[in-house]
Amino acid sequence: MEIIAFGVISFIILLASIGMVASKNMVHSALSLAVAFIGIAALFISLEAEFLAMIQVLIYAGAVVVLMLFAVMLTKRDRESPR
Amino acid sequence: MEYLLSLLVYLSNPWVKGLVGGIGLALAIAGSIVLLLWVERKFIGRLQHRYGPNRVGKFGILQLVVDGIKLLTKEDIIPDAADKTVFKLAPIIGFAIAFLPFLAIPFSETMIVSDLNVGILFILAVSSMAVVPTLMAGWSPNNKYNLLGGMRAAALMISYEVPMGLAIIGVVMLTDSMSMVEIVKAQEKIWFIFPQALGFVVFVVAAFMEAARLPFDLPEAESEIVQGWTTEFSGMKFAMLLFAEYIHSILASLLIVILFLGGWHGPILPAPIWILIKTFIVMLILMWMRATVPRVRIDQLLNVGWKVLIPLAMINIAFTGTARVILG
Numbered sequence: 001m002e003i004i005a006f007g008v009i010s011f012i013i014l015l016a017s018i019g020m021v022a023s024k025n026m027v028h029s030a031l032s033l034a035v036a037f038i039g040i041a042a043l044f045i046s047l048e049a050e051f052l053a054m055i056q057v058l059i060y061a062g063a064v065v066v067l068m069l070f071a072v073m074l075t076k077r078d079r080e081s082p083r
Numbered sequence: 084m085e086y087l088l089s090l091l092v093y094l095s096n097p098w099v100k101g102l103v104g105g106i107g108l109a110l111a112i113a114g115s116i117v118l119l120l121w122v123e124r125k126f127i128g129r130l131q132h133r134y135g136p137n138r139v140g141k142f143g144i145l146q147l148v149v150d151g152i153k154l155l156t157k158e159d160i161i162p163d164a165a166d167k168t169v170f171k172l173a174p175i176i177g178f179a180i181a182f183l184p185f186l187a188i189p190f191s192e193t194m195i196v197s198d199l200n201v202g203i204l205f206i207l208a209v210s211s212m213a214v215v216p217t218l219m220a221g222w223s224p225n226n227k228y229n230l231l232g233g234m235r236a237a238a239l240m241i242s243y244e245v246p247m248g249l250a251i252i253g254v255v256m257l258t259d260s261m262s263m264v265e266i267v268k269a270q271e272k273i274w275f276i277f278p279q280a281l282g283f284v285v286f287v288v289a290a291f292m293e294a295a296r297l298p299f300d301l302p303e304a305e306s307e308i309v310q311g312w313t314t315e316f317s318g319m320k321f322a323m324l325l326f327a328e329y330i331h332s333i334l335a336s337l338l339i340v341i342l343f344l345g346g347w348h349g350p351i352l353p354a355p356i357w358i359l360i361k362t363f364i365v366m367l368i369l370m371w372m373r374a375t376v377p378r379v380r381i382d383q384l385l386n387v388g389w390k391v392l393i394p395l396a397m398i399n400i401a402f403t404g405t406a407r408v409i410l411g
Contacts, residue, residue: 027169027219027222031169031215031219038212050199050200050205051200051204054201054205054207054208055204055208057208057211058204058207058208058211061208061212061215062211062241062244065215065218065240066241068215068237069218069234072230072233072234
């Protein structure tokens, strides 16, 4: 049971991390990062470390919000013309 | 009946309990939203010397059903310059995250889906995630009003989350536990509103900010930035964002009741009824505020969050700690 959970969660974390690095769009990167962080929290829960999981979500989710603010404020958005 | 009762044994299985509890909670919340929206429109109508909805059904009680059908059948517009994936994901994620904290809310000593050791932290963590879909909705449609609303929501969240956490610390110090059930049990003799008066004030203001309702509804201030972060959303997507917002106000009033107003404790009536009555009264106060108080400016709000609420919460923590040491 734990092995399956570990496999699925790690797969999601890996996908999200690759997405975060590979994405050209800053906001997409920040969102993938959030998914990766929540995946890590899920890993902590599967290890029965609930406190660590909650702290992970609280602190890193807040960080992602601030990151998104900076991504929105400091980077230019290329306005793709509609087709 | 016997057979139905024998099925209750399966509830000790965490998978079954989670599934049944989750579905039951989602249905109950959806039903209560429909009722509360009607109550709100009627109540605010009376406060403003109007009748409120009174055409569809007796006392206009079916108005919400009709509005729901209207929203369902409206055209679902996706702006051309929008980031389509994020635009489609925002309402779904927002809707889903809004329901999550209720898993750790106790309606009586046993009526709780999951009595986590870190219940109050779980609720704080999940409700802090709720601003991510708001930002997604603000950024994705490529509209300046959406973006302004989303940025304001983020500013609001950063300024209310810290005082809220600090106000909760006082309660946790008195309880010696972060489990929601333990927190309510500790209030059997005296509600925490009395020993934690300062913390209560801070928490109520922070919770009202979290609910993003009228004195603090800066993310969608309709007289300043059209409709704020929901401007470009239409039809069912808009309805989902609206629902998620409303669930946040219900959660805020439930938290006020559980942390400070004695949760399920009360004479005669059974526990879940008491918690519902208290939550309803807090919701009514929320609506009353909406009808009476004008909207604050964004700089005033940030000032209050950082320069008033955080120091007050710190004083509360120091006071609680000292009192605990002196009184044992």
